[in-house]
């Protein structure tokens with residue numbers, strides 16, 4: 329029997345959409361070239377940070393929805409997501425950075441977020457191991473982290489329990505219909521047809537849409553992550569970021585410290601695979617060690633990079649496109665936290681025909697500008713000389 333909806337891509341976005349659709353009674357097929365969270369996808373590489381602070385205003389309602397869902401999600405999905413809720417702490421280390429923290433707090437309070445201004449004494453209570461140089465912080469107590477691979481696999485498994493058909497292991501292409509998209513076709517010559525095909529294909533979206541003459545203002549970029557050896561557990565509860573550093577730093581359940589930030593990786597030319605750049609890794613580690621001095625006692629044991637679609641305005645594209653085609657892509661390195669909300673809202677949008685909270689993410693919101701898009705895509709990945 330044909331599905332009502334095909335979801336192409338089983339990362340955290342596609343998985344969340346498929347699960348929410350299936351549990352609302354829709355007949356769903358979830359397809360993926362590999363499976364949930366396979367390399368080099370963003371859901372495979374992701375830092376798994378659940379950060380609600382410092383988001384774009386359009387994102388805030390989704391972030392708030394998602395923040396309310398995360399503490400319940402493991403139980404809902406029947407899975408250990410390695411979730412923990414040690415908060416998120418954003419730091420100013422110089423007087424000049426203080427207004428940036430103050431502006432973030434004001435914007436987040438206006439958006440309805442529970443965010444706290446924290447002075448040095450309180451910073452030391454929240455994160456005793458971090459640098460004494462921190463002058464002021466913005467703290468969101470309910471934030472935390474989860475394991476993106478576990479989350480993507482749990483969404484797919486829960487969708488299957490609700491009756492979704494999983495078809496993993498073969499790349500799909502979009503099947504043209506009379507005036508849009510009629511479903512997907514696989515390399516073995518088989519096809520699946522449905523009234524709606526949701527493309528949640530991350531960095532692969534550009535190539536999937538090209539045959540239809542669609543060129544969203546997105547680009548594929550690899551981002552790199554570092555992992556330290558194992559430290560005693562519970563040294564660092566919050567994820568820490570800093571105004572003046574390209575850094576996110578957290579301690580995992582294992583005790584290892586994980587470092588991200590917006591450090592681009594090097595394309596290898598093999599599909600969308602990218603590899604960490606040593607020059608970036610050295611800066612990334614040094615930035616983390618400046619915030620967490622005990623890192624001097626640890627060593628780098630693992631590094632990796634995964635690829636994601638970044639949009640030209642930093643916000644995702646979520647909504648209808650051609651007839652039969654619905655897009656959920658361009659999450660621009662902050663799509664993990666909001667994935668439960670995206671799943672819920674897309675399912676509602678497909679059921680009702682309209683979801684106001686998704687309006688800011690309309691797929692046609694940005695007027696085509698070929699020169700600006702070419703410059704965006706040509707931006708160099710090297711941030712370190």
Ligand SMILES: Cc1cc2nc3c(=O)[nH]c(=O)nc-3n(C[C@H](O)[C@H](O)[C@H](O)COP(=O)(O)OP(=O)(O)OC[C@H]3O[C@@H](n4cnc5c(N)ncnc54)[C@H](O)[C@@H]3O)c2cc1C
Nearest residue numbers: 337339340341361370371374375377500530532663664665
């Ligand atoms: C290094 C890194 C760190 C990050 N850290 C954070 C963080 O701390 N917090 C946060 O909120 N966000 C973070 N993000 C962003 C977040 O991880 C992503 O926004 C999110 O994982 C995107 O998920 P997705 O399902 O949309 O895409 P992806 O996970 O990339 O999944 C796309 C899927 O589509 C499949 N696919 C593609 N083409 C085809 C095809 N032709 N046929 C079949 N299947 C296909 C792929 O196999 C893949 O499984 C980070 C991202 C990166 C890269």
